[in-house]
Amino acid sequence: MSFFKKLKSRMFKSSSKLEEGLDAIVEEGGEADPSPEDPPRAAPPAQPRPAVPEDPVPDPGDTPPPVDSFPATRETDPSEAPTDDTPHLVEETTVPREPSDALDADGLPRAPEPDIPVEADPIPVPEPDPTPEPEPEPVAPASPVPQPSPEPEPEPEPEPEPEPEPEPQPEPAKKPGLMGRLFGGGSAPAADPAPQPAAAPTPMPMPTPTPPAPSAAPAPTLRRVMDDAMLESLEEVLIAADMGVDTALRVSANIAEGRMGRKVSTNEIKRILADEIARIMEPVAKPLPIYPKRPQVVLVVGVNGSGKTTTIGKLASQFKAAGKSVVIAAGDTFRAAAVEQLQVWGDRAGVPVLTAPEGSDPASLAFDAIKQAQASGADLLMIDTAGRLQNRADLMEELAKIVRVIRKVDETAPHNTLLVLDATTGQNALSQVETFRKLADVSGLVMTKLDGTAKGGVLVALADKFGLPIHAIGVGEQIDDLAPFDPEEFADALTGYER
């Protein structure tokens, strides 16, 4: 099953909404057009995503250039067997075709050519059976084997031994693909209800071969002339998919450019839209840069429950696996449960968690944590902060204070300020970015919970409006459910476009 068929079979709500909308738009005013469907978009030349961002360092001032980037382990280890969540999956290879000379001039199958014994015969000669069959062979495989039973009616039960079919190669049990987990495809690998072919090894009896169906003429493609009414519908569908009004209008306008009055099929409109979305997302798909500065201070901010602690645990685990020494600081000093939760993640990732007495000033914890990380020579210090709604001025001021105090120890810090956004919040993510970047100088985004939302389109709006790097996406609650952001996969999944 190809990658995209797998994706389609678990298609997320957002895409179905968008995809259904696009289908409906073309159906609404479309007409059957006998001209063939446009060829699928040619796959771009394989471009391994660099582990080091090509762009200049976000903070060129005092911060040295990044030497590495998250998640190096996923992207750079060639020994890793490709998995479904590898962003460079290719479609299944096509089935080899019969050579065209298998047909004669009339299009009928040619008679087999006699073997010319030029060299040693490579075809294995069947071994002569040393023991002659005592029983007469059935003439036709469909004939029932004569039964010794006196019953006059032939028993349908004891069918002739089925020909030993080649054992179906059971596919190795796989973790659901990244895109399979995106936007509602199920988060935890264990919870994946997808049927595993490996679990049912019993070979199916081969059905009697049925004659090939007469080749039906390909159904004519439905096409609609691109006009104002179609564009208006497109805008509505994009807004409903959470892209926001501004982005939806801009995307629609770009799609219309040079195409007004032309007929487009559903597949063409999906391809054009997927290309447009991928074009918007491409510049923001940047892994978290890693600097030679020790400790590199990563401040993690966001509203309550957006997934900060979980993301810190996942990141810490990946950095540790990449050979970095990581320390986490529990900056939510007001909630004992938050500290405990972070400690659980620290244990999972195998990294120490620095804590402060309950109720103490989070800015002073951050100060102490940097000092300790400096003393221990840690590569990375990740500071968790309490969740705060962007409309709580007092809490936002507290965050600004944390940043000020961090800069007292290291004026180049924090080297990264990650805003963790919950994809299920939809358009509210825009106002979160606006407020947090004012107060905490957000350097990049992590979008969590893309595995269970109808709101994936908001990422397009974020990229279009702010252009902040999207370092990673959360696709589940497990420690390895954090993946690099792949714009093209995302665009195809969002629009339902199949390459």
Ligand SMILES: Nc1nc2c(ncn2[C@@H]2O[C@H](COP(=O)(O)OP(=O)(O)OP(=O)(O)O)[C@@H](O)[C@H]2O)c(=O)[nH]1
């Ligand atoms: N499905 C899914 N759940 C996630 C993801 N990331 C986090 N969660 C869940 O979201 C919930 C909140 O995550 P936390 O990491 O505690 O969020 P937080 O921002 O630290 O929360 P506060 O400290 O209360 O502000 C938890 O139940 C997580 O398991 C994700 O990518 N996918």
